[in-house]
Amino acid sequence: MPNRQLYDRIEKLTKQTLLQLHELEQISLELQKVIEENHNLIMENHHLKDRLDAMNSSTHISNQVVEKKERSQSVINLENIYNQGFHICNLYYGKRRENDENCMFCTEILFGEH
Numbered sequence: 001m002p003n004r005q006l007y008d009r010i011e012k013l014t015k016q017t018l019l020q021l022h023e024l025e026q027i028s029l030e031l032q033k034v035i036e037e038n039h040n041l042i043m044e045n046h047h048l049k050d051r052l053d054a055m056n057s058s059t060h061i062s063n064q065v066v067e068k069k070e071r072s073q074s075v076i077n078l079e080n081i082y083n084q085g086f087h088i089c090n091l092y093y094g095k096r097r098e099n100d101e102n103c104m105f106c107t108e109i110l111f112g113e114h
């Protein structure tokens with residue numbers, strides 16, 4: 001191979017190598033960005049999980065309060081009987097409510113303060 005051709009080949013290879021080096025730098029920068037983004041997302045995710053946990057535990061507490069306020073099963077059973085059209089009050093217990101009309105004694109048992 002003549003010297004001239006060898007020189008041209010070296011020059012061509014040098015250009016290509018420089019181009020590849022430049023490309024490598026670009027990719028390296030992109031990778032750095034992706035790693036940074038990934039880190040930020042991990043932190044954000046962690047932060048959101050913490051907030052979700054905090055919300056869940058406060059929801060859990062308010063659920064417990066609601067459960068305490070919920071009426072007992074026996075009252076619910078009485079309500080079912082009442083809704084089927086029967087008295088549950090002491091006065092008329094077990095008797096049919098005429099035309100499903102409301103009875104204030106029954107409703108007092110169901111909805112009054114206990």
Ligand SMILES: [Zn+2]
Nearest residue numbers: 087089103106
């Ligand atoms: Zn009644």
